[in-house]
Amino acid sequence: MPPRSQPTARQVRLGTELRRLRDAAGMTAREVAGFLGSTSAQMSQMEAGIAGVSEERVRRLAAHYSCADEALVDALVAMAMDRTRGWWEEYRSVLPPVFLDLAELEHHATFIEEISTAHVPGLLQTEDYARAVIEYWRPELPESELAPRVEHRMRRKVVLAATPYTVVLHEPVLRTRVADRRAARGQLAAILEQSESLSVTVRVIPFGVDGFAGASAELLYAGGRVPTLDTAQRDTPEGSAFMDAAARLRSMRTLFRRVEAVSLEPTRSRDYIHRLAKEL
DSSP, X not given: OOOOSSOOHHHHHHHHHHHHHHXXXXXXXXXXXXXXXXXXXXXXXXXXXXXXXXXXXHHHHHHHTTOOOHHHHHHHHXXXXXXXXXXXXXXXXXXXXXXXXXXXXXXXXXXXXXXXXXXXXXXXXXXXXXXXHHHHHOTTOOHHHHHHHHHHHHHGGGGGGTSOEEEEEEHHHHHOOSXXXXXXXXXXXXXXXXXXXXXXXXXXXXXXXXXXXXXXXXXXXXXXXXXXXXXXXXXXXXXEEEEOOHHHHHHHHHHHHXXXXXXXXXXXXXXXXXXXXXXX
């Protein structure tokens, strides 16, 4: 398979997991390259996601590494064989790769959990809200670059039709007017409408709740086919960061459960949002 010039985050993740299996087996890249009749350079490309890998090779490597986790091996094979060209590929060379990586992550997720304390999450944003937020942070963007960003964000919502999605919103998210009163009303109405979906659970943390010290706890957690392949995503000043180290994933799961524990249950959350909407 020819080398890739720009591997996706999912392709990089496959290579990372293969390297972790090799490390766990205590083998060097040179040793495994010899076993495969390959070279250290080719091993490096494979483990960096630059070079593709076949189903036969994934299974052969897993056996060589004495990996007994059949579910994990099957999940890695599925990643290796995946030839999905999702809707996000239409934006390649139009938007930065991280936009496409996030859409692909959400597409393959078995569930999505999110904490938002600053803005309405992208998966729930209306077009007016999304445009206002993007324009605020990137005022230099011409319409030709702004419009695809807004459109991409709107299209990400397709996952809400079937993927279980739980979001915890801090009250400032619901009160902040990123645009005007009309846009704010429309955004709250959209959240209430989405909360009626069987796959969407919206929970709210009111200002007056005790035990919430996570005002900066922004997080998106995407479930993998097996827990080992879960991914956490957080926005940083340098851009979007994807986390997949086991210790970090445990920490992010704990964070979500702590935040969820102090939120209102879904029915009370909807009532709370209804009351806020009447105040606008």
